[in-house]
Amino acid sequence: MKITKLGHSCLLVEMPEPFNRTALFDPGVFSKVPVESLKFLDDIVITHEHEDHCDQDVIKKLVEKFPKVRIKTPSTLVPKLDGVSVTTDAVEGIEVFDAKHEGHAPFMIAPENIGIHYLDILTHPGDSHSFTVTKQILALPITAPWGSTDSAVQLALQLKPKHVLPIHDWHWKDEVREDMYNRLEELFGKSDITFHKLVNGDPIVLDI
Numbered sequence: 001m002k003i004t005k006l007g008h009s010c011l012l013v014e015m016p017e018p019f020n021r022t023a024l025f026d027p028g029v030f031s032k033v034p035v036e037s038l039k040f041l042d043d044i045v046i047t048h049e050h051e052d053h054c055d056q057d058v059i060k061k062l063v064e065k066f067p068k069v070r071i072k073t074p075s076t077l078v079p080k081l082d083g084v085s086v087t088t089d090a091v092e093g094i095e096v097f098d099a100k101h102e103g104h105a106p107f108m109i110a111p112e113n114i115g116i117h118y119l120d121i122l123t124h125p126g127d128s129h130s131f132t133v134t135k136q137i138l139a140l141p142i143t144a145p146w147g148s149t150d151s152a153v154q155l156a157l158q159l160k161p162k163h164v165l166p167i168h169d170w171h172w173k174d175e176v177r178e179d180m181y182n183r184l185e186e187l188f189g190k191s192d193i194t195f196h197k198l199v200n201g202d203p204i205v206l207d208i
Contacts, residue, residue: 001121001208003137005198007031008170009053011139012203013122014040021093024062025116025124025139026053030170032200033058041066043094046073047126048101048113049080052170059084072096074112093119099128104146121208123161127168134159136208141168142184149180157191163206164188164195 002014010031015021023043027033029051041062046054054077063069063084070087072094078086099115115125122137129147138161142152156164166184169177181197188195196204 001206002203003122003165003198003206004203005165005167005200006033007200009047009124009126009139009141009167011124011165011167012038013118014203015119019093019119021119023094023118025118026126026167027055027058027062028052029055031055031058033062034201035061035065038062038065041069043091044069044071045094045116045118045124046071046077047099047116047124048074048111049077050111050127053126056081056084072114072116074114076112095120097131097133099125099131101127102129102144102146104144107145110146124167129155132159134161136162137165137206138163139165139167142166142180143169143171153184153187156188156193160191161193164193166195166198 004012008030009026011025013023021042022040025045026047070091072087095117097115101110101113103110113126113128115131117123117135121135123134124139125131129151140152140156143149185195
């Protein structure tokens with residue numbers, strides 16, 4: 001399993017045989033999706049409508065290149081994706097679970113947010129710390145206007161995934177990110193959880 005962080009909450013997940021499947025999660029305006037160099041794309045998953053998770057221009061370019069790509073979103077986002085066909089039926093390997101968007105009034109009203117269990121291996125919750133089950137790989141939002149790093153850490157320690165992938169950290173300066181990644185690697189390691197210090201554009205390979 002090859003996973004590449006493309007900025008903020010955007011992950012490219014490439015699965016070899018027998019799955020032979022590629023999915024892109026939350027391509028937003030803070031992400032850098034290499035549309036031209038992508039060779040395969042089966043699924044686009046968008047957890048909610050905020051632009052840091054849903055860049056409509058990039059999505060349209062991806063659909064133009066991969067016209068058969070399936071797009072999974074919350075129901076409230078479907079009419080807002082102008083001119084883009086969205087999958088409303090169940091998609092094998094993509095399990096949607098309840099994961100409310102954390103509130104951050106008075107800045108804005110929290111939109112509908114979905115969490116995703118992908119291929120029974122990876123969990124991507126969007127902008128939520130309000131869920132109770134994870135697969136062995138957890139994409140963990142670690143800083144946000146709506147949630148703290150402390151709450152993210154407590155959640156992961158409670159759910160006990162085997163691997164933690166840090167997402168939703170565009171807000172941090174590089175120096176802060178490096179320091180926090182080092183701290184989180186040490187902290188999670190004490191609980192036998194592997195924290196991956198992801199670098200945008202650099203894939204990691206997990207033997208899952």
